[in-house]
Amino acid sequence: MNNFEYCCPTHVVFGKGSISKLRELIPQDKKVLMIYGGGSIKKNGVYEQVKSALDGYNLLEFGGIEPNPKYETCMKAVEIVKNEGVDFLLSVGGGSTLDGTKFISLASCYDGDDAYDAIMIREEHPDRVIPIGDVITLPATGSEMNDGAVISRLATDEKLPFHDSRVYPKFSIIDPEVTFSLPVKQTVNGIVDTFVHTMEQYCTYDVNSPLQDDWALGILRTLIKEAPKVLANPCDYDARANIFWCATCGLNYWISLGVVQDWATHMIGHELTAFYGIDHGQSLAIVEPRLLKNQKVAKAQKLAKLAREVFGVNESVDLKAADIAIDKIEEFFNSIGMKTKLSDYGIDAAEAAQKVRDRFRVRGTKIGEKCQIDADVTYDILINC
């Protein structure tokens, strides 16, 4: 096991009826900006629950954070925070809204010209942040219990991640009932996102960390068992709760402590989203199987273990078991209605492969657990997607 450090100060409040606890979690003297997305919270009752819980608070609102949250939109919220002296940010929505809120938290304390260049590229973070809390409504990103966010910039077709320990939410309210009304597409996107998060932290090479490995495989086993239940019955509380807790644990770092990670599928997926606007979950489902095929030899041991301990495959040769595992992962994605080919989304593989290769060449991008995936390897992966 490798050395590690870990500290997540987030107070998690999980379960039905939890939104009413907001009042205990935000000091009453705070000036709160409630940040949300496209307005689904106004249809599913969450908006009303939040307003009711915070009755009497000095509460402003900012709606319109998009999926793959945009720098340009976030900066409009930053204006409000600065002009109104907001001192608490409440994200009410999915991981995109929360990621946007994390960026707003930092950018509101930054006084320079271009907050995207400063925070996302030069990593020059301001010396203070605005505290954050959230009501998370989509099981997917794990943003509710981590210190990361991914922000896109329309002007330059960029989609980049950042981390800052000060943007761990002070609290995260997770009420699985709010996911009963999720569109099927978002439910499926979230399941795939969680699955791939787990893979990125598990599927590298062995550093003798059996507990972390077992726990990662436990998330995959649970997703595979619970996913058909939520699709068959969207109001199955326990299945929704289990999927949500998998999503949170898929990226709260508990499975990645002391192990080697590889976020290549996400990095390539981000480019597909930036260029073609496909959903984050879709981009991952396209890239993951082909990336694993391409990296099969390097990842054979972990893939074979996955084949045996998740899919019950009885195959003693690691490389053969690895192949079966990859096929079964793609079958699982397809079985929940997720398409896994670029052509399914009307995207030309040759064009996509070239575009991403060119960008990675310019940036000198090298990804994978041993930096073994450069621009040309990425081309080889995408041409087969």
Next chain:
Amino acid sequence: MNNFEYCCPTHVVFGKGSISKLRELIPQDKKVLMIYGGGSIKKNGVYEQVKSALDGYNLLEFGGIEPNPKYETCMKAVEIVKNEGVDFLLSVGGGSTLDGTKFISLASCYDGDDAYDAIMIREEHPDRVIPIGDVITLPATGSEMNDGAVISRLATDEKLPFHDSRVYPKFSIIDPEVTFSLPVKQTVNGIVDTFVHTMEQYCTYDVNSPLQDDWALGILRTLIKEAPKVLANPCDYDARANIFWCATCGLNYWISLGVVQDWATHMIGHELTAFYGIDHGQSLAIVEPRLLKNQKVAKAQKLAKLAREVFGVNESVDLKAADIAIDKIEEFFNSIGMKTKLSDYGIDAAEAAQKVRDRFRVRGTKIGEKCQIDADVTYDILINC
């Protein structure tokens, strides 16, 4: 899954060489009381590492916290804290030292007559605490990442637990190398303690929490795989690291969120330790198999799952599989050199059963996940131990 809340602010620093990071973790203006146990840290180099890391600090020392830390001893440290104006407590030792430190943290801020009665029995905790950090040297209690402690009082043969969210350590340093020199007996005690902690959180009844169940079984699987390695080679770093991380995760609440727990084995074990002075791990190894046999019907589903998913038992009838699981647990304890009968420790079962029954009757104790284990059931369990 049941509703839950969770917040652990502890900064975990895990891995070889971590003790040198103490300097970054304790503010230099603090007056620190370093609290330790029987002096093993002076033999294994830990004391020197701590002193060296804190060179220049205003550092006092208090040694002599016993296994099953005693109220009477802790109160001597409280005197020092109060008289010297100590404002940071650094526990250097195992879970007993850390548990004692947690009590000292509270008792130092309590001004009444009898801190044991106030904190342990009446649960009247003071309105402030002294902050705590620790270098944990024994994989067992999980105290390094939780808010609980167990304190004994010699005067009354009592051993009771308390919880207070303010005694979560600010940081915990876990360096598996410091466990290379552990006596075999302590290594084995710690493995059994971790195993039983995990059982107490897993082995109740099903509330549809497959991820938590899978993770609990993952700890058991890992313990069973890694235990023989540390016993065969005490300086196997990875095995020591895996055992330590299992111990921490065995009681940092990650496997118990949203599930039903049953701490009956611990509660009965504590009485055996209070009356007969046997080690905590020994008491658990004695009680656990007989308690499970007694509660086999209520716990059949979880025991059968354990039989199949930990021990690979191919038995479709739950009650039969449950029986096999209990036998295999006792075999595992025996296989690592842990004796599991009262008579192995020179204790008369009839006398022990009667003593604990009498005390539970006076207290009206009812334990188990449905309060189904009263004084008489406890007698039935112990008479078979």
